Amino acid sequence: MRQETRRATLVGIGAVLLWALLALFTAGSGSVPPLQLTAMSFAVAFLIALAVWIRRGQNPLRRLRQPPWAWILGVTGLFGYHAMYFVALRNAPVVEASLIAYLWPLLIVLFSALLPGQRLKPMHVVGAVLGFAGASLIVARHGAQFDPAFATGYLAAIACALIWSGYSVLNRRFAHVPTDAVGGFCGVTAIGALILHLATEQTVTPDGLEWLAILGLGLGPVGGAFFLWDIGTKHGDLRVLGAAAYLAPLLSTLVLVAAGAAAATWQVGLACLLITGGAVLASLDMLRRGPHDPDDKPAAD
Numbered sequence: 001m002r003q004e005t006r007r008a009t010l011v012g013i014g015a016v017l018l019w020a021l022l023a024l025f026t027a028g029s030g031s032v033p034p035l036q037l038t039a040m041s042f043a044v045a046f047l048i049a050l051a052v053w054i055r056r057g058q059n060p061l062r063r064l065r066q067p068p069w070a071w072i073l074g075v076t077g078l079f080g081y082h083a084m085y086f087v088a089l090r091n092a093p094v095v096e097a098s099l100i101a102y103l104w105p106l107l108i109v110l111f112s113a114l115l116p117g118q119r120l121k122p123m124h125v126v127g128a129v130l131g132f133a134g135a136s137l138i139v140a141r142h143g144a145q146f147d148p149a150f151a152t153g154y155l156a157a158i159a160c161a162l163i164w165s166g167y168s169v170l171n172r173r174f175a176h177v178p179t180d181a182v183g184g185f186c187g188v189t190a191i192g193a194l195i196l197h198l199a200t201e202q203t204v205t206p207d208g209l210e211w212l213a214i215l216g217l218g219l220g221p222v223g224g225a226f227f228l229w230d231i232g233t234k235h236g237d238l239r240v241l242g243a244a245a246y247l248a249p250l251l252s253t254l255v256l257v258a259a260g261a262a263a264a265t266w267q268v269g270l271a272c273l274l275i276t277g278g279a280v281l282a283s284l285d286m287l288r289r290g291p292h293d294p295d296d297k298p299a300a301d
Helices: 003-019 022-028 035-054 068-091 093-101 104-116 122-139 148-174 179-200 210-220 225-233 236-242 247-258 264-284 284-288
Strands: none
Touching: 003 225, 003 236, 003 247, 022 210, 022 247, 035 068, 035 179, 035 210, 035 225, 035 284, 068 093, 068 148, 068 179, 093 122, 093 148, 104 122, 104 236, 122 247, 122 264, 148 225, 148 236, 179 225, 210 264, 225 236, 236 264, 247 264, 264 284
8 A cells, every 4th residue: 555545544544533522522512403513513614724724825715616526525425414314313213323324434345446446355345344243233232123114214324324435435536626625515514504403403502511512523523524534535545444434433432431421331342343353454455565565556536
């Protein structure tokens, strides 16, 4: 694996580490409804990007001037995924909906084979399947029961998995679009979430430390992480990123356990072995090859 690809992959894994803080910060946001929380978090991410552009002396309007298809893909990925996720949660039990939605890392690994210059090896598929098995233990550790009555929610969860995996893989086609364009996508997503919030939810004013939790979301798992993921998906190894993405629910659970908000169980321990083992298996090329390995191929653009 080339050194540039390795670095970009590690940056993308940084997004996974930030997503591990999602549950903790969301719990800290108190009773703020989910769509309002999404709008506020993405607004924080946009405002930070705006501040960076201004500080650098760059014209924000020029930074937002990106190819139409890049905008369509970016907004569909960020806004479409979150919108479908909330539809899934409103129309199906959270365990089953989350379990279906978490097919996206496995789909990234499979879809990556469709890109030019990408070769899918058995270890990549096995690693992703092990990761999904581990994530299933965490998400459905109290049992899961799929009921046809919740078909609408299940379909929305499938849409989540397809949207985010599709966005992550197709993003490779827009490697020429600067990563800071994600700031604009976050801004549009914030507006979309705000519109849905006003139409379906009652606004709640955050109180005290809840503001810090919302700021943390915008800086990390619902904001900053998407900039890191953009770098990873454009220039990194999608097969490794897909398998490593299953670290997010594991690390999120471990953070909650450390914070005293969740209990350590045998399911968590077994999930740790499965997800970590799967991530290592899928990453063997990255771990054992030197930066100038003769078998390396340039990342597909």
